[in-house]
Amino acid sequence: MKRIALFLLTNLAVMVVLGIAVNLLGLNTFLSANGLNLGALLGFSLVMGFGGAIISLLISKPMAKWTTGAQVINDSPDPTHRWLVASVARCADKAGIAMPEVAIYEGAANAFATGAFKNSALVAVSTGLVQSMTREEVDAVIGHEVAHIANGDMVTMTLIQGVMNTFVVFLSRVIGYVVDRIILRNDRQGPGIGYIVTTIVMDLLLGVLAAIIVAWFSRQREFRADAGSAQLLGRKQPMINALARLGGLDPGEMPKALSAMGISSRPSGLMALFSSHPPMEERIARLRGDTTAAP
Numbered sequence: 001m002k003r004i005a006l007f008l009l010t011n012l013a014v015m016v017v018l019g020i021a022v023n024l025l026g027l028n029t030f031l032s033a034n035g036l037n038l039g040a041l042l043g044f045s046l047v048m049g050f051g052g053a054i055i056s057l058l059i060s061k062p063m064a065k066w067t068t069g070a071q072v073i074n075d076s077p078d079p080t081h082r083w084l085v086a087s088v089a090r091c092a093d094k095a096g097i098a099m100p101e102v103a104i105y106e107g108a109a110n111a112f113a114t115g116a117f118k119n120s121a122l123v124a125v126s127t128g129l130v131q132s133m134t135r136e137e138v139d140a141v142i143g144h145e146v147a148h149i150a151n152g153d154m155v156t157m158t159l160i161q162g163v164m165n166t167f168v169v170f171l172s173r174v175i176g177y178v179v180d181r182i183i184l185r186n187d188r189q190g191p192g193i194g195y196i197v198t199t200i201v202m203d204l205l206l207g208v209l210a211a212i213i214v215a216w217f218s219r220q221r222e223f224r225a226d227a228g229s230a231q232l233l234g235r236k237q238p239m240i241n242a243l244a245r246l247g248g249l250d251p252g253e254m255p256k257a258l259s260a261m262g263i264s265s266r267p268s269g270l271m272a273l274f275s276s277h278p279p280m281e282e283r284i285a286r287l288r289g290d291t292t293a294a295p
Contacts, residue, residue, distance in 0.1 A: 041173060049166030057158040060114040061101070061122045070103035070124045080130065087142045088123050091232050095150035097121070109133065109249040113145035114154055121149045133245050140229050140238035141246075147228025153221045160217050164210035172202035211274055218276040226287050240284055247280035 056063075064070060073081040081104065088102045098119035109128040115121030123145045130138060148154070180186045180195035226243070230236040272279070278286075 038174075041170060045166045045170035045173075048169045049164075050162035053158045053162035053165060057116045057154060060116060060154065061120075064112070064114045064122060064124065065103065068105040068107065068124065070105035070122075072101050072103045074099075074102050083135070084125060084130070084138075084142070087139050088146065091139075091143045091146035092149075094232050095146050095228075097146070097150050100146070100149060104130070109246060111141050111145055113148045115149070116154065118149050118152055118155075121154075123149070128249075132249055133242065136238045137242040137245055140233060140242040143229030143232040144225045144239065144242075147225040147232065148221070151221065151224060151228065153225070156221070157214075157218065161214055164214055168203060168206040168210050172199050172206055175199075175202050215274050215276055219278045222277050222283065223286050226283055230287060236287055240287055243280050243284050243287070247284075 065072075074085055076082065076085075081102075084104065085102045089099055092099050100113070100115070100121040100123045103122060103124040105124055105126055107126040107128055109126060109132050111123070111125040111129055113121055113123045123142065125138065125141065129141060133141070176191070176195040176199035179198040180192045184192065184194040186192035186194060226239055229239045233239070277283075
């Protein structure tokens with residue numbers, strides 16, 4: 001409930017900050033005099049920005065099961081399944097969260113955690129992960145995913161995505177209105193072509209910038225989850241070994257909605273700016289405490 005309250009307060013804070021900003025800059029009086037209702041635009045931006053993000057969060061568990069074909073194994077008699085469930089239970093108990101659902105799915109070596117609430121989350125591992133790693137390494141991966149849940153990373157990712165979406169929607173439409181009404185001097189009732197084209201272009205440009213910011217935040221939470229796994233297991237080496245092993249394996253393709261939740265990806269070149277995960281070498285160096293590792 002604390003994180004839901006945080007979500008609601010963030011909604012309110014975004015509206016207040018945008019409202020204060022436009023008033024301090026004199027945009028409210030200037031644009032209102034030219035026919036733009038900034039209050040209505042703020043409300044629209046918040047609904048558009050946070051609406052999709054919160055819906056995605058609330059349906060994240062069933063969507064994850066459906067898109068990956070993950071099968072819940074909490075009550076499975078299979079020895080391997082029982083071992084996976086026991087590993088999740090140990091980590092969850094140490095992390096102070098309720099026992100998550102545990103699932104397994106067919107695919108290359110990867111794992112993810114999802115769910116709107118940390119006490120009713122889902123931890124899923126792939127068959128490729130179980131088959132290609134030692135049990136100690138799988139334990140470390142499970143610790144990483146449980147750390148994500150304990151840290152509330154699913155909610156915080158939704159918050160940052162919602163904030164970025166809201167700013168993109170708001171700013172692109174304000175800029176579009178300025179271009180249409182002020183620069184191109186469209187005095188007809190309703191938006192002109194200048195507004196439409198500018199809004200589309202700004203949605204794309206600002207969307208790219210927002211994606212870079214969200215990806216940077218996601219990479220920081222990966223470092224925290226790596227450290228969280230080491231804390232849950234009582235030592236760093238299992239997580240270091242797991243990351244080294246994952247670095248030599250193909251993580252495969254995950255559904256787009258879950259790509260930020262997986263433990264492994266392969267960022268490179270400029271695309272690393274948009275990657276939800278840091279390079280494995282950087283994660284290992286950070287976990288070892290190498291202060292020369294890139295931030």
